[in-house]
Amino acid sequence: MRILITNDDGVTSEGILTLAKTLAKKHEVMVVAPESERSAVGHAITIHLPIWAEKLSIFEDIPVYSTTGTPADCVKLGIDVLFPNPDVVISGINQGPNLGTDVIYSGTVSGALEGTLYGIPSIAVSSANYLNPNYKTAAKAIYDLLEQFDLSIIPQYTALNINVPAVPYEELRGWKVTRQSKRRWKDYFEARTDPFGRTYYWMKGDVIEDDKDPDADYKAVNQNYISVTPVSIFITEENFFKELKKALSTLE
Amino acid sequence: MRILITNDDGVTSEGILTLAKTLAKKHEVMVVAPESERSAVGHAITIHLPIWAEKLSIFEDIPVYSTTGTPADCVKLGIDVLFPNPDVVISGINQGPNLGTDVIYSGTVSGALEGTLYGIPSIAVSSANYLNPNYKTAAKAIYDLLEQFDLSIIPQYTALNINVPAVPYEELRGWKVTRQSKRRWKDYFEARTDPFGRTYYWMKGDVIEDDKDPDADYKAVNQNYISVTPVSIFITEENFFKELKKALSTLE
Numbered sequence A, B: 001m002r003i004l005i006t007n008d009d010g011v012t013s014e015g016i017l018t019l020a021k022t023l024a025k026k027h028e029v030m031v032v033a034p035e036s037e038r039s040a041v042g043h044a045i046t047i048h049l050p051i052w053a054e055k056l057s058i059f060e061d062i063p064v065y066s067t068t069g070t071p072a073d074c075v076k077l078g079i080d081v082l083f084p085n086p087d088v089v090i091s092g093i094n095q096g097p098n099l100g101t102d103v104i105y106s107g108t109v110s111g112a113l114e115g116t117l118y119g120i121p122s123i124a125v126s127s128a129n130y131l132n133p134n135y136k137t138a139a140k141a142i143y144d145l146l147e148q149f150d151l152s153i154i155p156q157y158t159a160l161n162i163n164v165p166a167v168p169y170e171e172l173r174g175w176k177v178t179r180q181s182k183r184r185w186k187d188y189f190e191a192r193t194d195p196f197g198r199t200y201y202w203m204k205g206d207v208i209e210d211d212k213d214p215d216a217d218y219k220a221v222n223q224n225y226i227s228v229t230p231v232s233i234f235i236t237e238e239n240f241f242k243e244l245k246k247a248l249s250t251l252e
Helices: A014-024 A071-082 A107-117 A135-148 A217-222 A238-249 B014-024 B071-082 B107-117 B135-148 B217-222 B238-249
Strands: A002-006 A028-034 A051-056 A064-067 A088-095 A122-127 A158-164 A175-177 A184-193 A199-208 A226-232 B002-006 B028-034 B051-056 B064-067 B088-095 B122-127 B158-164 B175-177 B184-193 B199-208 B226-232
Touching: A002 A014, A002 A071, A014 A028, A014 A088, A014 A135, A028 A071, A051 A071, A064 A071, A071 A088, A071 A107, A071 B184, A071 B199, A088 A107, A088 A135, A107 A122, A107 A158, A107 A226, A122 A135, A135 A158, A158 A217, A175 B238, A184 B071, A199 B071, A217 A226, A226 B238, A238 B175, A238 B226, B002 B014, B002 B071, B014 B028, B014 B088, B014 B135, B028 B071, B051 B071, B064 B071, B071 B088, B071 B107, B088 B107, B088 B135, B107 B122, B107 B158, B107 B226, B122 B135, B135 B158, B158 B217, B217 B226
Parallel strands: A002 A028, A002 A088, A028 A064, A088 A122, A122 A158, A175 A226, B002 B028, B002 B088, B028 B064, B088 B122, B122 B158, B175 B226
Antiparallel strands: A051 A064, A051 B199, A158 A226, A184 A199, A199 B051, B051 B064, B158 B226, B184 B199
């Protein structure tokens, strides 16, 4: 298969390089990714600014492009220019989970969603522990998935958001289809003063895991299952549609 | 009402300042927004970096904070530190539409979605013409909405994504509840060489508006209606859930 790989942690991060090396054992792989983590800028910007792309000499056999764009930009540039007609787009391996409300802000997931706009099966993959990721396990899981899973059944505009427990491969208990949960963060800020007298804030947070759904994404990961959530680019809240229509009908 | 305002175009952009001035005629307003458009960085970053916040002297009566964070960070910092217990969070006025697939990448929308995580009614607002926005019309529309609409009916985890046609206020034809459409971009890249010999790419795109849904967001805007889409932070694709479960059950 022809596999286009991107991420949002940056092109030199261990997660993306481990994934590329693992998949290149069998597949034709190209990496097109942001030059650094800071590149995870909003989508709107690069509509009005150009994108630089530089070929790096990291591997002998795998072409790696470093760009000034976002993960979504990298997927566009990859498919439209550098690596046409890939069979699959994979975004990751992200350092840390993309579970619950993380998903909405995730550059990793948005890279995969971009692939679905082109009608190409697309996967976001994260190693679900920020401080102690296990990229080898996650890369091997994705390798397995490509061996055994028929990507063509994924509908357009839908991506797979995969979170792999950061444990040795042998400790994985299998695959579970899950829902994006209500897992969220209770944030608080610690104010400090920098050497120049300016106030700055460290954000800290406690995770809240109180979702009642037995198929909640984080529950699978906590039990050492690989969590696979089908995610859509469409976010209309249908359950509120009619009531809102009624309420707005009385407005001027 | 106490109104917290953010955006992703930056704290000095005309859209946010017009909105703040319009709403401050009646309400208590605070602006907390990214220092510049470039600040629309991904969410993951500011978990591990601090956020600076500086009070600007733009208005006599409206406090305005410029931060190094994302729109979502600004909402967090606003609610947790600078402006506790707002009655509503408003993100915008964005320069240009947030319609169809724009929504997934929109910093404006993510600012509003962040407000919903706190259980606070939240609105994203865009003036639906990038080159010729009409912020006065959009600001007056939001002012009207706050006068007449009961925000408390909005469910938690749901925000309103509002796109206001960039026409004179008198030409607006009213409000329409819509769905996020399949409106998307067909992109192509133009390669150039910079003075230092490096290749860079301008991305251009043609918009595709072929959605069959009569309630598609862009159709309302094209007909000079204000488009109001209820949007959720949850993006699980339920229609593919069972089939995916079956397919993955055969894996190792």
